[in-house]
Amino acid sequence: MVIGVGRVCMNCGMAKVRCEVCGSDVKRLTSSKFQGRILCLNDHMKEVEKYKQHILKTFDEELEPASLIFDKARKEGPEGYTLLAVRRARNSTHVWEAEYEKTEIFLMRCS
Ligand SMILES: [Zn+2]
Missing domain, CATH: 3.30.60.20 (Wheat Germ Agglutinin (Isolectin 2); domain 1)
Structure with a gap:
């Protein structure tokens, strides 16, 4: 191969x-x-x-307030993935990164 x-x-x-x-x-x-x-x-x-086990989504605080971003990150994550963290993107003062992990892997780790 x-x-x-x-x-x-x-x-x-x-x-x-x-x-x-x-x-x-x-x-x-x-x-x-x-x-x-x-x-x-x-x-x-x-x-x-x-790589596939983790997905990053970015949100821009200049487009929407942080509180809304946290909400969206929690509710609008990719299907089959669990939200791990929302954090400030590196080198940015207004972009947030939401990190998701495949739910099956997330569950494996926590049980
Ligand atoms: Zn090697």
């Missing part, structure tokens, strides 16, 4: 790259770039899975 590779010739494909998560050497052909990091296929799968 080959994921996430652009066009590489055989030589480049066979060159070794280091997975930035587990540190193992893998052929470029069987590596992937995910969110700017080089990953082996195992870690690629894990990262993609983790």
Whole structure:
């Protein structure tokens, strides 16, 4: 299985790259770039899975008051996800981030 590779010739494909998560050497052909990091296929799968388990939604306080944002974040989350936190987005004074986790995973963690 080959994921996430652009066009590489055989030589480049066979060159070794280091997975930035587990540190193992893998052929470029069987590596992937995910969110700017080089990953082996195992870690690629894990990262993609983790990524899907969390969803971020942003709200702008310049468009609606914070109290409304908290309300909306709680009531209008994505289907099947549980709200974990609402926090100020990094480097912003008016954008809020709502973080959601897949409900089945959330429940697994808390039981
Ligand atoms: Zn790895």
